[in-house]
Structures are given as C-alpha cells and as structure tokens.
Amino acid sequence: MLRKLITILLTAAMIGTATLSASAAQIDTADTGAQLDAAIVAADYAEVGGTLEPEEPLPNAYSSAEQGLTTPVRQQQYNTCWAYSSTATLESLLLKNREQSFHLSTMHMNYWGTALENGKGWQREYYAAGYPYIALGYLTSFGCIDNELFDESKTVDDYHTTDNLYPYQAVNSIIYLDTDDRDTVKSAIYQYGGVIGNFHYNAKYLHSRTNAYYFDTPNLTTAEMNGHAIEIVGWDDSYDVGNFVSGHRPSSPGAWLCKNSWGSYWGNNGYFWISYEDLYLFESRFGPSYAITGASAINANSKIQQNEIFGATYEFNYVQQLRPKLNKMTYANVFDFSDGYHHIDKVVFESTSEGSTYTVNYIPVDASGAPLTDSSRWMLLAQGTIEHQGYTCAEIYGFNAPMTKGAIGVTIEKNSDTDIAIGVDEWLTTGGNYLFTPESEHGQSYLIGYSNSAIDIMDFYQTKLKDDIGGTFVIKALCTNDEKNGDVDRDGDFTIMDVTVLQRGLANIAQLDNEQRRFADIDNNGVSDILDATRMGRILAQIN
Structure with a gap:
C-alpha cells in the first residue's frame, strides 16, 4: 500500500493524482546518535507555525525567571526532556496566571506515553526518547497532576496499578509558533511565561564558563543529531558574541535564555544561553515549537468528553485533496452525555487552518447514532476565527446537552488561502514498524458536507484510503456535572x-x-x- 510520506527533509506529500491512495505518516527517524537525551525527530514542521503580535513594545532583554515565573530546575530521568520541558512551560503559564505554584509530574506523562494494555498508543519503552505529540496529547487529553502524587520514584508498574489519580489542570489552548519570526517567540514568552524549543546538543559547543551555546556546523544528517527539548524563558538582544566558544561564534549578538532539565548543578544553576543564530534551534525535524496559552481546572464536577486520548498526530485534510473546490467541512464527534457531565463549558479542537473561520454546534443524532445533516436542527454554540495553528478553545456559555448521545460539530470554512483541516490521532510508522496506533472505532467521528449523509470516518478511511486502522477527530468538550461535590454515594444529594x-x-x-x-x-x-x-x-x- 502506498503511503503518504512525510520525511524529515521533505514537506511535500506524495499523493496519487487521481485518487488518494493512503493515509498517515511514515516518520523517517533514522538512528539518532544521542544516547543521553535524544528527542526523536518527528515530521517536518517547516510550514507550520503562526505569528504573534506583541501586546506591547518588547524590551531588549527579558527573563521569566527573574519575574518569578519559573519553578526550580529538576533533574530528568531517562530520555524525557520532552516531558520536563512541557511541564515546565505549563508551570510558567500557571504562575503567569497567578495560580498556585506546582511541580507537575513528568513521570506520569512519561509512562502514559507507552503502549496501553490493549497494545494501542505509543509504541515506545518508558526509558526511550519521545515525541512532542506525546506531551501535547497528554496535556490536552488527560491534564496534569502534582509531582507529589506521582514523583520520579514511581515505576511503570506503579503507573499501571494507580487508577485513582485525576488531573488538576487540563490544557485547552496551544499555539504552534512561527519560529522564523523572532518577535513571535519573544511575544509568546512575554505573554505566557515560556515556550517549548528543541535543538541539537553537542557539549563541545557549550562555553564552560559562560554557559553559552552555539552550533554552527551545517548539513547534519538525522543520524548525527542529538535532539534535546528545553523551555525558553527569556532573551537578550545584546548578548555578546564573545561569550561563545572561540572559533564557533555567531556573527551578531543576541541569545535565548533556556531552562534545562539536567539539574541545578549543570550550567548556570540549570540555565544556559543559546544564540539566535544556532543552526538547529527550532529545527523543523524536531516537530513544532509551541506555547501553552490556556488551561482549565479539573475537579470532581468536571470531565473531558473525548473519543481519543492521544491528541493530534496528523492533520485530516484528505477531503480537500480529493475535492479541491470544497471550501467548508463539518467534523463531528459523537459523545454520550448520559453520565451527567453535560453542561458544556468549552470545546477544544486541533487545526492548522490558521485564518479559517469556525462554528461549533451541538448536533442531535439519529437512531443509528449518526449526526443529523439537517443544519436547522443544530444548536449554535460558538463561532470565530482560527487565530493560530494548534489547539483552539471555543468558550461555550450556558448550554446543557440532552443527557443522551449527541454530537459536537466543528465546521471549518476556508478563508483566503487556508485549508479546512482538523487534527486526527492517526497512526504513524517508522522503519516499517508502527510508532503509534490509535484506538479508533466506528461511531465516534463523522464527516458532514462531503456527501448527502454523515460519513463515519472509519468508512472513509477504508473506502477512500484503503486503511483499516483510521483515526479519530481531535474534538473535545470540557463539561461539568450539575450535581454537588461531596455526593460520594451518587444518590443526587449531599448528606x-x-x-x-x-x-x-x-x-x-x-x-x-x-x-x-x-x-x-x-x-x-x-x-x-x-x-x-x-x-x-x-x-x-x-x-x-
């Protein structure tokens, strides 16, 4: 079976001209040379990322650490830089939002990013390197818990026997950044506390006294790259080129301040500088650089209604490839609201269709469980513009879904040159082996607008893409239960x-x-x- 191929060095999709021959991504990871802390490369994100306009004039130098917006540096275990950097960035956002200071559990995220008992999910060992998708999926699908509840002493066996933990916060908004635009990265740090960045690490290029890093050797192959993820928490436009290793100095001043995860005894109390001109910082082969921009508190009265728990591993843009003239498509997930969590507060979806308009609707379902295509029966919940590539959060005001099955539909309409794609947790392969496999089933996700009836996307995958594995749309509803906390015996009264x-x-x-x-x-x-x-x-x- 032919596969749409996204290699490390190529952004173009290899697709048949008459029909779409297959789906999902084969990720060319090759063999990374890093044994210490490899952040395995993902699909090429060269074309992904939105810009941010500064809310106010940006200073020439800034540090979230000096503003008290960072938590203490920690010492990572295993190849988990991707987990430590993402939790550190969320911690900075919570501090920026004046939430309580938390040290969030990275080990829980790490174990979550391994194969489930049914064999689905991420096909990696807990000590192996990871992907940015794992953190993105964990934080938006599960959330985060405090490190005291699941710290670095916990084992993978502890994870599989612990079933009474639930999250403190769940991420609901993420921006993939256009890292070619320096002010966009600065604005994200300034507004949200920090951003996720990845780079190639070689200790010979780190100045032992100044802890300044600049790598200037071009044309590294994937096998030669040691990927590492860090939280970028500041910048200095005047950072002197003399601070870098002699013989490997950038042509102009300026550097990013980075929080590492190799302990407080490394670098400058765990921090270091990396030149604006570093050749592999924000390298597209490492996946998206992003900022976490919003999170929702999770408690006994709240729940994430969702059909997948892995977040977006790919973009579902096949309908526009098959029918280029289509300028609007509705993507719908069917949920069961009969458990009482039916007051919809937010709808979160992933899309790279920056600039497109969206509407969110509640859609009743028919006797078979498929969403109704008659839009006169739909209930408008929210509308707006997809301002940034990544995870969009639509605020919903005062809607109680019927306590039965119903669908949340996200309609994306093309605006100018944008597409009409939505995130999907689609399978990934590397070296002929599955890297990720979803738990997709019939009756979860539907296309409305491709034909006269709602199409189950599992049928679409099978008939149009010759793919029996499929995927599930990344559409989530953050819901609350209108019963009171404290109703432990679940009889409807707190006594x-x-x-x-x-x-x-x-x-x-x-x-x-x-x-x-x-x-x-x-x-x-x-x-x-x-x-x-x-x-x-x-x-x-x-x-x-």
Whole structure:
C-alpha cells in the first residue's frame, strides 16, 4: 500500500493524482546518535507555525525567571526532556496566571506515553526518547497532576496499578509558533511565561564558563543529531558574541535564555544561553515549537468528553485533496452525555487552518447514532476565527446537552488561502514498524458536507484510503456535572451519609470506585482523604 510520506527533509506529500491512495505518516527517524537525551525527530514542521503580535513594545532583554515565573530546575530521568520541558512551560503559564505554584509530574506523562494494555498508543519503552505529540496529547487529553502524587520514584508498574489519580489542570489552548519570526517567540514568552524549543546538543559547543551555546556546523544528517527539548524563558538582544566558544561564534549578538532539565548543578544553576543564530534551534525535524496559552481546572464536577486520548498526530485534510473546490467541512464527534457531565463549558479542537473561520454546534443524532445533516436542527454554540495553528478553545456559555448521545460539530470554512483541516490521532510508522496506533472505532467521528449523509470516518478511511486502522477527530468538550461535590454515594444529594461512605472507604471497610473518589475530593487536590471528610462534615454543619 502506498503511503503518504512525510520525511524529515521533505514537506511535500506524495499523493496519487487521481485518487488518494493512503493515509498517515511514515516518520523517517533514522538512528539518532544521542544516547543521553535524544528527542526523536518527528515530521517536518517547516510550514507550520503562526505569528504573534506583541501586546506591547518588547524590551531588549527579558527573563521569566527573574519575574518569578519559573519553578526550580529538576533533574530528568531517562530520555524525557520532552516531558520536563512541557511541564515546565505549563508551570510558567500557571504562575503567569497567578495560580498556585506546582511541580507537575513528568513521570506520569512519561509512562502514559507507552503502549496501553490493549497494545494501542505509543509504541515506545518508558526509558526511550519521545515525541512532542506525546506531551501535547497528554496535556490536552488527560491534564496534569502534582509531582507529589506521582514523583520520579514511581515505576511503570506503579503507573499501571494507580487508577485513582485525576488531573488538576487540563490544557485547552496551544499555539504552534512561527519560529522564523523572532518577535513571535519573544511575544509568546512575554505573554505566557515560556515556550517549548528543541535543538541539537553537542557539549563541545557549550562555553564552560559562560554557559553559552552555539552550533554552527551545517548539513547534519538525522543520524548525527542529538535532539534535546528545553523551555525558553527569556532573551537578550545584546548578548555578546564573545561569550561563545572561540572559533564557533555567531556573527551578531543576541541569545535565548533556556531552562534545562539536567539539574541545578549543570550550567548556570540549570540555565544556559543559546544564540539566535544556532543552526538547529527550532529545527523543523524536531516537530513544532509551541506555547501553552490556556488551561482549565479539573475537579470532581468536571470531565473531558473525548473519543481519543492521544491528541493530534496528523492533520485530516484528505477531503480537500480529493475535492479541491470544497471550501467548508463539518467534523463531528459523537459523545454520550448520559453520565451527567453535560453542561458544556468549552470545546477544544486541533487545526492548522490558521485564518479559517469556525462554528461549533451541538448536533442531535439519529437512531443509528449518526449526526443529523439537517443544519436547522443544530444548536449554535460558538463561532470565530482560527487565530493560530494548534489547539483552539471555543468558550461555550450556558448550554446543557440532552443527557443522551449527541454530537459536537466543528465546521471549518476556508478563508483566503487556508485549508479546512482538523487534527486526527492517526497512526504513524517508522522503519516499517508502527510508532503509534490509535484506538479508533466506528461511531465516534463523522464527516458532514462531503456527501448527502454523515460519513463515519472509519468508512472513509477504508473506502477512500484503503486503511483499516483510521483515526479519530481531535474534538473535545470540557463539561461539568450539575450535581454537588461531596455526593460520594451518587444518590443526587449531599448528606451525612456521604461522609460515612468516605470514612468507610478510608478505613478499608468499603471499596470506593474512581467516581466516588472524585466526588469525595472536595478540596480538589487530587486525593480523597480524611481532610475531605472533615471538610464535608463542617459544610454540612454549616461551620466555616
């Protein structure tokens, strides 16, 4: 079977001219030489990334660390730079938003990014290098937990036996950055605290005294590259070229301030500088450089309604390739709202169709579970413009979905030269082996507008792409339950019996399931414990 091929060095898709022959990406990772900390390269992102306009004139030098927007440097385990840099960037955003300072668990993310018990998901070992997609999927599909709940001492066996943890925050907005535009990177740091960057690391090019780094050897092959991910937290336009290694100095001053994950004894208390002119910083072979721009609190009354947990590994743009004149398409995911989590607060979707307009609708389904194509039956929830490539968050105001199956549809309409693509968790291969396989099933995602009826995309994959694995659209609904916290026995009322049920569970007299633990955790710290029981009793007794 022919495959659409995205190599490291080539952005053009190899597609048949008459029909679309296949789907998904074969990623040419070759063999990285890095044993210490390889960030395995992904698809070429040379054409991906949006610009940001500064909200105010940018200073010549800035440091989020000096502004108190970074957490202490940590020492990573395994090849997990991608996990440490992404959690550090989210920590900076939370501090920027004046949230409580957290050290988020990287090890939980790392173990999450391995194969599931059913064999699906990321086909990697926990000690192996990772991809930016893993962090993007974890943070938007699961969220994050505090490091105290799952720290570096935890093993992969601990992960598979821990089922009572749920996230503190879930990321709902991410911008893929146009790193060719220096002010865009600066603006992202200035507005959100930090950005994810990747570069090729060779210790010989790091100045031992100034901790300044500049790599100037061109034309490295993939096998020669040691990929490393860091959080970029500042810049200095006047950073002197004399600070770099003699014989390997940039032609002009200026450097980025970076927070590393090799411990506080490395570099300058864990920080270092990298030249604006470094040849492999923001290299497209490492995947997207991005900023985390929004997150939502998750507690006992909230849930992410979603049909996939991996985020976008690819862009579903096949309909426009097959029918170039199409300028509008509705992508819909069917959810079951009967569990009570039906008050829709936000809809999150991934798309690289920057500049396109979008509308979000609630769409009833027919007896077979397929979304209705009659748009007069749809309920408009939100509309706007996809301002940046990445994950877009549409705010929804006061909509309660019927407590049954229903669909959330995202209609993307072409504006000028943009396309009408949406993110999909599609399979990836490398070296003839699967790198990622989704859990896609029929009845989850549908195309509306390609034909007269709603098309299950699993059927589309099979008939149009000769692909039986398929994928699922990355459309998520952040929902709340209108019942009260504290309703541990789930009878619809918060009473002293709920305190008793929790106490019996804590004493191991009764077994609490995950749902009961969620509603028992009324202080929303991720753990249901005796403090929650005490607080519940005080609330019922109307004691402050």
